[in-house]
């Protein structure tokens with residue numbers, strides 16, 4: 148069954164369950180699409196070989212990338228082990244025992260396929276049968292043009308699917324070293340930006356030194372503590388169904404707030420200032436230090452918002468639902484490294500938050516990644532060890548969706564290798580392929596990368612209008628991924 152996308156755009160998309168059937172359909176074909184054997188026979192032969200040769204894959208880390216990878220491989224019929232140290236040991240950001248845990252925001256960013264590269268990547272993943280997208284679509288909470296989820300439902304969905312999956316064995320285990328090069332089984336390391344210390348040290352030693360940057364998360368407040376007499380609901384430009392709570396500030400309130408933010412005490416100030424911070428996760432106090440008006444043209448911009456009297460406020464903080472029940476809201480764009488009492492003091496200066504109950508304060512974390520251009524091939528395998536793969540944020544893709552996508556892509560490539568099929572290649576005109584290209588192309592100033600239209604191969608023709616250009620890029624990308632998905636290979 149072909150299903151409509153979450154956004155109802157039609158086209159050929161597959162659920163993760165359909166993936167399994169599709170994997171079978173691509174057996175027994177040559178690179179030019181001709182049949183070399185009956186698909187059923189070729190599939191059985193390949194599985195027999197996997198079984199006879201006792202081929203297994205061990206996926207280390209059951210976050211976004213690892214869950215995608217393990218599910219895809221196991222569904223393809225490859226015996227797969229998924230090892231995560233949770234719940235015995237937790238990273239500083241993980242709190243739960245479930246797989247696919249979202250450690251910070253509950254937003255998977257834009258769901259707009261034709262205007263946003265992350266929206267486009269989501270659609271590419273849906274076409275490939277992504278478990279993450281299936282879980283996100285099943286646990287979505289209203290969030291305007293963004294795809295935000297009830298984080299508990301989201302990770303419970305992923306966990307249930309993994310636990311019920313044939314060919315998949317789940318282990319609770321902290322892995323402390325990379326496998327030997329002589330190791331027969333395949334391994335995908337998807338231990339994320341907060342990889343536990345022993346393994347991180349081993350990876351660093353064997354891949355020529357780990358890199359890191361710092362990343363911050365935003366606080367969450369309880370819904371009942373928001374003063375709605377000083378706030379109004381609505382989405383920017385009226386898009387969506389009034390999902391955000393908007394907390395306006397007058398000119399005087401705005402500058403008083405910025406001044407307090409600038410003088411507030413930061414945690415680990417000394418340590419932090421020596422480090423690089425990823426631009427997309429910049430703490431609000433650092434943004435404010437770039438100029439007193441920076442926030443009202445950025446995180447606190449009022450454009451497209453009108454209060455109850457139809458007036459545009461001077462500045463607005465938006466709050467987004469954290470869960471389907473709407474009992475908790477996060478402060479959009481307010482990732483911070485302020486000390487906890489300072490967060491309460493300063494953020495409570497926003498009138499609607501004057502009595503806010505902080506359910507969780509924002510925190511700043513180390514974020515580790517390898518120098519992928521030196522270490523990885525385009526298919527996420529390690530250059531000097533074809534049985535070892537990396538996936539997720541540790542490869543230098545940045546973001547929930549990008550991390551999950553890399554797990555899915557690594558699994559697609561590894562399944563082709565194990566089954567001896569022509570490798571599927573995602574071109575640079577797709578977000579998937581462009582991210583693969585980014586992490587594996589020579590780059591001495593390698594930095595983590597979000598999905599964005601700038602990394603896609605340019606269109607052959609010049610389209611000046613940005614909206615039209617993005618649409619043309621998206622249409623080309625989707626056609627390309629669909630071809631790959633349906634044909635089973637490209638070249």
Ligand SMILES: Cc1cc2nc3c(=O)[nH]c(=O)nc-3n(C[C@H](O)[C@H](O)[C@H](O)COP(=O)(O)OP(=O)(O)OC[C@H]3O[C@@H](n4cnc5c(N)ncnc54)[C@H](O)[C@@H]3O)c2cc1C
Pocket residue numbers: 207208209210211212213230231232233237238240241248249250251252253254320321322323337338339340341342343346362363364511512513514538539540541545546547548550551
């Ligand atoms: C604090 C923080 C906040 C972030 N906020 C956002 C955000 O709001 N939005 C966004 O798009 N991205 C965010 N990111 C970036 C990134 O998208 C997430 O970290 C994402 O979860 C990465 O996915 P992953 O699968 O690579 O790793 P993870 O989801 O972190 O999964 C890694 C898994 O590996 C396990 N593990 C670690 N070491 C070992 C070991 N040695 N043995 C066994 N298991 C191990 C962990 O328990 C974990 O389950 C944030 C990152 C951090 C660190």
